[in-house]
Amino acid sequence: MTPADLADLLRATAAKVLVEHGSDPSVLPDEVKVERPRNPEHGDYATNVAMQVGKKAGFNPRDFANWLAEALSATEGIDVAEVAGPGFLNIRLAKSAQGVIITKILDAGENFGTAATLTGTKINLEFVSANPTGPIHLGGTRWAAVGDALGRILVSQGADVTREYYFNDNGAQIDRYAKSLVAAALGQPTPEDGYAGAYIGEIAANVVKANPGVLELAEAQRHEIFRRDGVELMFAHIKQTLHDFGTDFDVYFNESSLFASGAVDKALETLKSSGNLYEKDGAWWIASTEYGDDKDRVVIKSDGTSAYIGGDIAYFQNKRSRGFDLCIYMLGADHHGYIGRLKAAAAAFGDDPNSVEVLIGQMVNLVKDGAAVKMSKRAGTVITLDDLVEAIGVDASRYSLVRSSVNSSIDIDIDLWTKQDSVNPVYYVQYAHARTCAIMKNAADLGFDSATPDLGLMVSDREGELIRTLGEYPRVVAAAAELREPHRIVRYLEDLAGVYHPFQSDKEMRVLPLGDEPVSPLNAARLELVKATRQVLANGLGLLGVSAPERM
Structure with missing residues (x-):
């Protein structure tokens, strides 16, 4: 019986008890909360449902808990249900029910x-x-790992997810980039507001190689060629880097297409006609404070050019026109203002602001020998995705970036994440998977036949703890999807590994028979438990985009 099964049983039993005592079961929550007690002596699971609904139903919560405990104790799969305190209910499953997991x-x-x-x-x-x-810096690398994991998690819960990369190929930063390339090709210093790093010289050289004589062209023509080819070469590198990192996208959307197609002008005219765009000081402003933003935002500058939000507004409309029910934006630490403005823009169009979700990721630092790593080999002062992968590998990079809530800054210690022992969290989890595979291979070599194992034979506390931990997995994934928190799966996998390693190391929990001993029914049952552990570890690592090695 999984926690979800128990929650359903509790709700059904509570509804029956309420009716028997003349009360309306509609007071029950849609989902009864079930938790594992911190102290295993209190039982396998606990719930406060009696305290939640007792008074609403017109009963003393402890009385209701006693009625519920009596009904549950007579139910198949429940060993005992006991009342604690003012109405908590502690439940211990029958051993046979644990095997169902x-x-x-x-x-x-x-x-x-x-x-x-x-x-x-x-x-x-x-x-x-x-x-x-x-190249993609560490902040973007964090989103490459977290965003890809979140996409996998949402798909696992039935969502139709389109992973999209917004290609910012419009605006002043592209001109500064092109000027930097031209300067490098001409052997001149980097412009004051330009981009530096070895990659600029590499790309500039490739542009010249592909366009002989480009440096002799008129300045405007030369600039356009460096802008066009330079952006194409840089983005090709970005896409390849992300692919090698295990992150691919369904759609690459060009920001410039919104301006070229007139989508930005059309969106802004719609806002003007509705009165949600007004003119002040020679500029046009969106009345975003009317929809919960902390201030109104300039959309068209006094010089007639569009501010960044102009493209953002048209982009949101484009997404909704493609039929998306929910638009999730994963933005950097300096984009807090986007939460209010994007929701306000949606409301200004008469749309549901809840169709917009904005997740903000905090900073990432790379640490070596206790000090921050500040210099990149190719990108100058910016540490990149390539630098991280070179330092600790793809699996450790993805795992370390997903491991913490995006609301917190993280330090990635190179020394820690390259260790080949249990101190390294990803090694600890992957090694648990490899150990399960080793047992399964050895069992196959011994000719195990566990077609009809008696799972009820596993009655020890250590076996029960492992079984119940496995049973938590679906609920952890559901919570990770609902709360947009992939790190919940990482922490769960570490908890599972922390239960499995002692299980396998315990001589009393032997899965394989010793020497010439025959395979016992208990050996066969424990092998099924090992198989289940391997499956859950593989499933969880798969959602993170991290490999599940069979040998280490």
Whole structure:
């Protein structure tokens, strides 16, 4: 019986008890909360549902808890249900019910942990979207890992997810980039507001190689060639780097297309006609404070050019016109103001502001020998995705970036993440998976036959703890999807590895028989538990885009 099964049983039993005592079951929450107690002596699971609804139903919560405990104790799969304190309910499952968790995992296989809660929801997930003026820095790398993991998690819950990269190929930064390339090609110093780094010289040389004689052209023509080819070369590098990192996109959307197609002008005219765009001091402003923003925003500058928000407004409209129910934006630490302005822009168009979600990621630092690494080999002062992968590898990079909430800054210690021992969190989890594979291979070599194992034979506390930890996985994935928090899966996998390693190391929990001993029914049952553990570890690592090695 998984926690979800128990929650459903609790709700059904509570509804029945309420009716029997003359109360309306509508006072029950849609989902009954079930938790694992910190102290295992209190039981396998606990719930406060009696305290939640007792008074609403007209009963003393403890009385209601006692009625509920009596009904549950008589239910198949429940060993005992006891009341604690003012109305908490502690529940211990029957051993046979725990074995059901293993069966569910093995029957579902790769699909264990999936659900249909988001079926029918079409989500646009935009992340990374770094300017094509240089390699992806650590902040963008964090989104490459977290965004890709979040996309996988949302898909696992039934959502139709389009992963999108917004290609910022319009605006002043592109001109500064082109000027930097021209300066490098001519052997001149980097412009004061330009881009530096070895990559600028490399790209400039490639542009010259592809366009012989470009340096003899008129300044405007030369600038356009360096801008066009330089952006194309940089973005090709970005796409290849992301692909090698395990992050691919369904759509690459060009910002410039919004201006070329007239979409920006059309969107702004719509706002003008509705009165949500007004003129002041020679500029046009969106009345975003009317929709919850902290201040109105300039959309068309006094010189007639569009501010960044102009493209953002048209881009949101474009996404909604493509049929997306939810638009998730994953932005950097300096983009807090975008939360209010994007939601306000949606409301100004008469749209639901909740169709916009903005996630803000905090800073990432690379640390070596206790000090921050500040210099990149190719990008000058900016540490890049390539630098991180070169230092600790793809798996450790992705895992370390997803491991913490995006609301917190993180330091990635190169010394820690390259260790080949249990101090390294990703090694600790991957090694757990490799250990399960080793046992399964050895069992196969011994000719194990566990077609009809008696899972009820596993009655020890250590076996029960591992089984219950496995049963938590679907709920962890559901919470990660609902809260947009992939780090919940990382922490769960570490908890699972922390339960599995002692299980396998415990001589009393032997899975394989010693020497010439025959395979016992308990050996066969424990092998199924190992198989289930391997499956859940593989499923969780898969959602993170991290490999599940069979040998280490």
